[in-house]
Amino acid sequence: MATRSHSLSGQLADRLAATRRLSLDLAAPLSEADANLQPFPDASPAKWHLAHTTWFFETFVLRDHAPRYRPFDERFHFLFNSYYEAEGDRHARPKRGLLSRPSLAEVRDWRAHVDEALAKAMPNLPAATLELIELGINHEQQHQELLLTDLLAGLAENPLEPAYGELSAPACFAIGPLTWLPGREGVAKIGAVDGGFAFDCERPKHDVILTPHQIAARPVTNCEWSEFIAGGCYSNPSLWLSDGWAWVQQEKITAPLYWHGDGTIFTLGGRREIDGAAPVSHISFYEADAFARWAGARLPTEAEWEDFASGADPWLGHQLDTGGPVIPRPGGGVFGDVWQWTASAYLPYPGFRIAEGAVGEYNGKFMSGQMVLKGASCATPRGHSRASYRNFFPPAARWQFTGVRLARDA
Structure with missing residues (x-):
């Protein structure tokens, strides 16, 4: 049973690493200003998405299930809580785009700090805590999609119509009748x-x-x-x-x-x-x-x-x-x-x-x-x-x- 649990932990660790890496890849082309765009209150800046998904793992996994873990910055708990009333007060959602500090580089450093702690803790975590990591992976995948759609909404507000990246030309595709x-x-x-x-x-x-x-x-x-x-x-x-x-x-x-x-x-x-x-x-x-x-x-x-x-x-x-x-x-x-x-x-x-x-x-x-x-x-x-x-x-x-x-x- 212990061997099977360790194997599952290893598979989960690989998926976690890939998910966390994809978030950074999505944000890689962004400037500091790009990453802070918040076009309307229901959208969030890319930097906030990178930070909040890190907050999730730090709060629900490391804080409660890794006794030796020390938070990267205690102030971040208030800044990057989304809507969890049980976790106390939080920064107002419509004002997330005003968070010029911490910088994008600091958020990346925080992510690295949390990722290292997760990698060390996972082999010894019980099954119930591994389920929280599975939830966190799926939670971060949701925010990866939101990062792109929120960014699109932000870039669309710029009269210069800047591109996030290059898209291939549309393929020639005939429209068949609706069946x-x-x-x-x-x-x-x-x-x-x-x-x-x-x-x-x-x-x-x-x-x-x-x-x-x-x-x-x-x-x-x-x-x-x-x-x-x-x-x-x-x-x-x-x-x-x-x-x-x-x-x-x-x-x-x-x-x-x-x-x-x-x-x-x-x-x-x-x-x-x-x-x-x-x-x-x-x-x-x-x-x-x-x-x-x-x-x-x-x-x-x-x-x-x-x-x-x-x-x-x-x-x-x-x-x-x-x-x-x-x-x-x-x-x-x-x-x-x-x-x-x-x-x-x-x-x-x-x-x-x-x-x-x-x-x-x-x-x-x-x-x-x-x-x-x-x-x-x-x-x-x-x-x-x-x-x-x-x-x-x-x-x-x-x-x-x-x-x-x-x-x-x-």
Whole structure:
């Protein structure tokens, strides 16, 4: 048993090192000023993402389970707590971009300090603490995606339209007609199985009833969205939910985020021509719902999408493998390119129990006012997602790589 535990610890250590290295690689092209961009209160600077993920390991693993560990800087606990009330007061979220100190170099030094301590501690940690490290790896992968999407939002505010890095030219890809696949009917099970990692909100696995339906074989494309725009759909209140129509009018929304009227889009590679064959991205739940209504369809429920994806390989598709800019591309699979909005609110499953301690604040406290997204995006680290994965954002959010796959009643 001890040998098996040591082996698992070694495998986890390798994954931890790779995850921590990827975060640094993603931040490598950034200047000090780039790393401190906070375009709006719900986004965070890249430097903060590097620091907060380090705070997570220092707080929940090293502080509580490595008796000889000494914090790198006691002040950082206040600066880089996110929303854990059990961990005390914290720096105000809308002011994270004002943290010019510590410097980016100091944050990197802190990361190295914590990484060294984790490497020394892991061989002697019990299984329950190794589970916290597994949670920390998945937590950092979430922040890797946020680092890229928050950075994109920040760079988009600059009139110089700076590029984070180079993107390859769009591939020539023909847009095939939208086809429909039959969904399962009757009793099905959704949720993560016991054993293996999953976030608490993915459990317990439970029965759902699926009525006759079909799901689109691919996501909606930029070309199809252009038709939605050309049809005057952003000014047609009959297509929109009441809250969505109020949002469109208040925010003067006329196209997906980062689209320009000349047929170009701002990306992590700078401004470029919109690829008509690629999945549409950076749309809100409100927009996805309005498009579905215009198309004579609807959004899939979370259960329909999960059952549809249960036989697909979540490691395939256009996802994040290394540092550098990313963009949705045509010809992907079920997973990757864009997170896909569902018609389901983010609510607890029957029998859901919040974990004890501060880590119990990770998911459960956000089960109000959010909609579920499924799949993965081009900025999701490969291997992070699965069919049972429950991403969630408010219905007006669209700075993430969010798109739509249609469904309809059969």
